[in-house]
Amino acid sequence: NRSRGQNPLHLVSAWAARQRLVLGQQACAEKSNEITAIPELLERLELTGARVTIDAMGCQTKIAAAIRNKGADYLLALKGNWPALCAEVERFFADAGPDTCQHHQSTNNDHGRLEIRRHAVCHDVGWLTSDRRFPGEWRFKDLAMIAMVESETIRGAKTCLERRYYLSSATLTAQQFA
Structure with a gap:
């Protein structure tokens, strides 16, 4: 709600395409972007x-x-x-x-x-x-x-x-x- 000074939540998602499943999400910090959120999300996932x-x-x-x-x-x-x-x-x-x-x-x-x-x-x-x-x-x-x-x-x-x-x-x- 921008009228109340609230910005929309910007999320980065990890998606398993074949399973059609969201594996995890990471909110982007205020005044940041996906480049900083992606490593945080990757750190939480088992990727081996x-x-x-x-x-x-x-x-x-x-x-x-x-x-x-x-x-x-x-x-x-x-x-x-x-x-x-x-x-x-x-x-x-x-x-x-x-x-x-x-x-x-x-x-x-x-x-x-x-x-x-x-x-x-x-x-x-x-x-x-x-x-x-x-x-x-x-x-x-x-x-x-x-x-x-x-x-x-x-x-x-x-x-x-x-x-x-x-x-x-x-x-x-x-x-x-x-």
């Missing part, structure tokens, strides 16, 4: 053997390290909050030859649209973590894979193309990533 997926807000080196330290793998969406890294990964997939990555394609013809998803994964990420890079640069703990999803959505005569990029500590096949 799990794969934790987080949107671009959670694509942080400390969050990736916290996930790995709990015995889990991360799959983090990469966007403009890491502009240089995102640009490098975009360039990589734009220039990658056919044998550089594993590929998988899926098609969904539902809800009045045709969606074709092209998935690509690359396990050769040494160029992102090598010593040739500059000192003090970010490091995503145990980075093992970069991935891309290209979604082509056709609705009537209109076609929309979108690409999304990911970082992962898990070594997934393109089909597993899909």
Whole structure:
């Protein structure tokens, strides 16, 4: 109730997708955001053997390290909050030859649209973590894979193309990533 000076409660939730179950929630502190709430939530969860997926807000080196330290793998969406890294990964997939990555394609013809998803994964990420890079640069703990999803959505005569990029500590096949 803003008229009484009460701000809405902002929660971060951990969700088990297959089980359709909320595993835990953490309120964001006043004048804070998800970046500080996510590690607090992760600390309370048993994550050993799990794969934790987080949107671009959670694509942080400390969050990736916290996930790995709990015995889990991360799959983090990469966007403009890491502009240089995102640009490098975009360039990589734009220039990658056919044998550089594993590929998988899926098609969904539902809800009045045709969606074709092209998935690509690359396990050769040494160029992102090598010593040739500059000192003090970010490091995503145990980075093992970069991935891309290209979604082509056709609705009537209109076609929309979108690409999304990911970082992962898990070594997934393109089909597993899909």
